[in-house]
Amino acid sequence: MHELYLAESILNIIQDYAKRDGFKKVNSVMLSYGRFSCMEPKALQFAFEVQAAGTAAEGAVLEFKIMPAVIHCFSCEKDLEIKTHTGICPGCGGGEVMLTAGTEELQILEMDVD
Numbered sequence: 001m002h003e004l005y006l007a008e009s010i011l012n013i014i015q016d017y018a019k020r021d022g023f024k025k026v027n028s029v030m031l032s033y034g035r036f037s038c039m040e041p042k043a044l045q046f047a048f049e050v051q052a053a054g055t056a057a058e059g060a061v062l063e064f065k066i067m068p069a070v071i072h073c074f075s076c077e078k079d080l081e082i083k084t085h086t087g088i089c090p091g092c093g094g095g096e097v098m099l100t101a102g103t104e105e106l107q108i109l110e111m112d113v114d
């Protein structure tokens with residue numbers, strides 16, 4: 001499971017910060033990922049809760065900021081935000097489009113710690 005690995009990576013980063021900055025408890029973690037990055041937030045939250053037990057991150061709430069998916073159309077030369085990737089430009093109907101944003105990997109934006 002993809003999310004198990006992601007949860008572990010987040011925890012490793014948090015523990016590095018905890019060592020460096022000396023905080024004792026993480027209240028919440030703000031994460032971001034692209035709309036099309038195949039992430040299941042519920043699965044990640046669950047994997048995180050299990051793995052965070054006994055660490056500074058135990059009980060921390062995960063918050064997610066989803067980055068929009070954007071295509072560039074080579075017909076009308078526009079960049080448009082899309083909800084689903086059909087391979088067709090929603091502006092002009094052209095078929096020569098390229099996904100330019102939306103597949104960003106999970107990353108930590110900020111943490112609220114004590």
Ligand SMILES: [Zn+2]
Pocket residue numbers: 073074075076077078089090091092093094
């Ligand atoms: Zn277009």
